[in-house]
Amino acid sequence: MILKKVKTEHTDKKTGMVLKRIETSEWETHNHKIAVNNSLFDCEKKRIDNKKPILNSHFQINHIFFNKKKGIWNFDKVAESKAHASRLGRFYFPFQQRNVNQWESLNFQEAEADFQDLITRGLLFVPYHVPINADLETWKKRKEDALTLLNPSQTLVAVFCSRHQRNLFEEVFNYEFEKSKVIGVQCYGLNDDDTLLNLMKIKVRNQILQTGDNAPLLIGLNYEKVLRTFSFVSGNFAYSCFGFDVLSCRQMNMENLPPEVIRKMLSKEIEEIMKYDRVLGGFNHSAEQEFWDGTNITRAFLENVNVTEGLSPYQAIQWANHREQQKDFDVLNDSILETAYDENALLKYIESQKEKWSVFWKTKMPQLARSV
Amino acid sequence: MVNPIPKWVWRRYALLWKKFENKNFTFEQAKKELKFVDGNTLSVMFNELKTAGWIAVNLDQQDSRKRIYNLLTPLKIVESIKHDIKKS
Numbered sequence: 001m002i003l004k005k006v007k008t009e010h011t012d013k014k015t016g017m018v019l020k021r022i023e024t025s026e027w028e029t030h031n032h033k034i035a036v037n038n039s040l041f042d043c044e045k046k047r048i049d050n051k052k053p054i055l056n057s058h059f060q061i062n063h064i065f066f067n068k069k070k071g072i073w074n075f076d077k078v079a080e081s082k083a084h085a086s087r088l089g090r091f092y093f094p095f096q097q098r099n100v101n102q103w104e105s106l107n108f109q110e111a112e113a114d115f116q117d118l119i120t121r122g123l124l125f126v127p128y129h130v131p132i133n134a135d136l137e138t139w140k141k142r143k144e145d146a147l148t149l150l151n152p153s154q155t156l157v158a159v160f161c162s163r164h165q166r167n168l169f170e171e172v173f174n175y176e177f178e179k180s181k182v183i184g185v186q187c188y189g190l191n192d193d194d195t196l197l198n199l200m201k202i203k204v205r206n207q208i209l210q211t212g213d214n215a216p217l218l219i220g221l222n223y224e225k226v227l228r229t230f231s232f233v234s235g236n237f238a239y240s241c242f243g244f245d246v247l248s249c250r251q252m253n254m255e256n257l258p259p260e261v262i263r264k265m266l267s268k269e270i271e272e273i274m275k276y277d278r279v280l281g282g283f284n285h286s287a288e289q290e291f292w293d294g295t296n297i298t299r300a301f302l303e304n305v306n307v308t309e310g311l312s313p314y315q316a317i318q319w320a321n322h323r324e325q326q327k328d329f330d331v332l333n334d335s336i337l338e339t340a341y342d343e344n345a346l347l348k349y350i351e352s353q354k355e356k357w358s359v360f361w362k363t364k365m366p367q368l369a370r371s372v
Numbered sequence: 373m374v375n376p377i378p379k380w381v382w383r384r385y386a387l388l389w390k391k392f393e394n395k396n397f398t399f400e401q402a403k404k405e406l407k408f409v410d411g412n413t414l415s416v417m418f419n420e421l422k423t424a425g426w427i428a429v430n431l432d433q434q435d436s437r438k439r440i441y442n443l444l445t446p447l448k449i450v451e452s453i454k455h456d457i458k459k460s
Contacts, residue, residue, distance in 0.1 A: 231413050279380075288408040292383070355380035359416045 001026045001089050001124075003155075003181055006217050006245075008209040012339040014347045016207035019336040020215055020245055026089040027058055031217070031245030032329040034236055035059035036090070038251045040322055041081055043315045050310030055322065059246050060085040061221070062094035065253035066102065073114070074255070078121055094118070095127040095159055095184060097222055097251060103161040103186070106131045108142055115156075119149055125157045125182055126150065132164045136171045159184035159221070162195040170201045177205050180216045187223040187239055190230070190364065199242040206243035220244030226274055226283045230364065233282040233356040236325050240332075241365065270299050273314055276321040278328055281354030283321075328354075374444070374452040375424040381417050384409065385426060389443055396440045398432075425452070 002025040009019040009030070020031040036044065036057045044054040062081040067074045078094050085092035096114060098106070108131055115128045128146055130139060139158075146156055158176045160169070162185055176183050185202065188195045202218070209215050220239045227233050236247045254262055274283040275298045289297040301320065302313050311319060331349075338345035351358045377385070384406060388397070391405050403414055418441065421427040426449060432438035444452075 231410050284408070291407055352378035355378075355413065358378065358380070359413045362416050362419075363412050 001086075001091060003091065003125075003217070006031075006181065006215050008211055008213040008215050010211055010337055010340055011207060011209055012336050012343075012346045014339065014343055015241075015350065016203055016243075017241070017332075017336055017346060018206055018209055018215070018243065019333055020209075020217075022058075022217060022245075024058075024091065029058050030333050032240055032333055033057065033059050033246050034322055034326050034329065035061040035093075035219075035246055035248040036085075037061050037248045038063050038077070038081075039315075039318060041084065043311055043319050044084070046310040046315070052309050054088075055319075057326075058090055060088075060090045060092050061219070061246075061248040062092070063097040063222075063248070063251040064094055065097060065251075065255060068256045073117075075117075075121070082121075082123070091125075091246075092123070093125045093127070093157065093182070093184070093219065094123065095186075095221060096129065097253070098129065098161070098186060100163065100188060103129075103132055103163060108134070108138070112142065112146065115146055116149065119154065124153060125155050127157050127159045127184060129159045130161075130164070130172065132161050133168070134164075134172060135168045136175055139172050139175070155181060157182045157184055157219075159186060160198075161185075162187045162198050163192060164194070164198055166194050166197050169198045173198075173201060174205055177216055182217045182219065184219040184221055185244070186221045189224070190227070190238070199239075203242045217246060218244045219246045219248070221248050222250045223247075225249040227360070231282065231356050231359050232274070232280075232284060233360040234276060234325055234328075237281060237328070237332075237357055238360055238364075240329070241361070268314060270302065270313060271296075273298060273317050275301065275317055276324045278324050279354070280356045281328065281358075282356030373425055373456055374449050377420055377424045377426060381420045381424075384417055385421060385443065389446065392443065394443060394445055396442050398438060398440060402441065 004023045004025060007021050007023070009021050011018045022029050022031060036055055036059065040055065041060065047054050060081065062078060064078065065074050073096055081094070082092055106129060111129045111131055115126060118126050143156065150156060158180065160173060160183070187199065190196055206218065223235045223239050225235050227235055227238050230238065235249050239247060271286040274285060276283055286296040286298050289295065298317065302316060335346040335349045350361050387406060388402060399414065403409065403411070406414065409417070418427065418429070422429055426444050428442040428444070430440045432440050
């Protein structure tokens with residue numbers, strides 16, 4: 001799979017959301033895609049074992065975890081997930097999932113070593129994590145050095161942290177925006193000022209794209225799946241509002257969790273599992289479903305659909321959550337296109353059709369507009 | 373003038389109407405009644421209702437920091453919409 005180009009198809013002036021067309025040697029698709037991440041890949045493996053169909057997704061992202069006990073990145077799953085993605089002709093991107101402390105301590109020496117480690121694993125898109133205190137001049141020099149190590153089929157992908165020093169971020173990010181085919185951003189909570197401001201800079205740069213412009217593919221990584229402090233809105237939707245085209249939320253590293261936490265997670269009752277609701281545009285529990293609809297939708301779902309074949313109840317819900325959110329993104333893309341002849345189409349859709357999208361948009365986006 | 377409201381707001385209006393009808397109520401009382409609706413959602417919902425003319429908002433006479441809400445009756449809303457249609 002060769003990524004040929006990413007072109008701007010339409011920009012909605014009211015919301016700043018952009019529809020892009022992604023063209024590869026194998027397929028063409030629009031943006032706003034939720035990638036197959038580690039946990040969905042685990043589901044897919046089980047589905048394959050049970051001879052069941054898998055997700056119809058063009059993007060697969062592997063979150064590489066840090067093994068705390070050994071103090072090393074665990075690359076074990078890279079080869080397997082890469083082979084799976086390659087069999088399916090998917091765009092494949094692995095990266096080291098860093099926490100805030102790891103980002104704060106990251107310097108160029110370590111970033112370069114991690115980059116070199118991944119170059120040798122036969123990847124087409126090789127992540128280079130940009131330290132949060134990097135300025136443009138230093139980045140240009142380091143990138144130039146790094147590029148000499150790649151073979152012609154490989155592409156360097158700068159991965160930023162949303163908590164990058166805010167006085168340095170815009171210049172480095174915009175430089176990459178002009179030059180790159182793909183950019184990754186590891187995103188943290190929206191209650192953090194640096195994150196909010198940097199994400200807004202991304203949105204502002206992205207929304208000035210005009211129809212026909214070449215654009216980089218923006219990959220949003222590592223954000224929370226459910227934004228609990230924002231009325232349980234879907235993280236995929238919330239972060240797509242800042243311009244991300246492909247999304248992959250934070251993955252749980254079981255290796256670093258204490259056994260009792262793992263036990264508790266695996267023994268979750270259906271009532272404790274959050275399900276995505278397309279009417280809301282966010283997540284809820286069974287108790288809330290019963291309050292509003294008089295039925296336990298999560299339980300009814302598990303009793304009535306066939307996706308459980310090969311999957312645990314928790315995985316079946318994860319699977320369904322992915323599919324439902326992707327359907328909503330497809331509708332969102334249609335609404336972006338509609339704004340070509342009805343400029344309020346998308347804003348109207350966000351503000352009136354889905355409760356949690358509407359609340360997020362009305363409470364968070366005006367704040368952002370003021371902060372620019 | 374009364375305007376249409378989003379479906380998700382309408383569902384909550386219906387629940388509040390069932391409980392309070394045209395009696396006054398506070399933000400806290402509404403929050404308790406709507407159980408799973410958080411403060412952010414409630415604020416946006418009241419704003420939608422107010423903008424669309426479905427609710428009257430007044431300051432509490434004892435404590436001016438607090439607001440007192442009063443829903444328009446469904447009948448009044450229907451009549452008002454009918455009236456608006458005739459006018460247009």
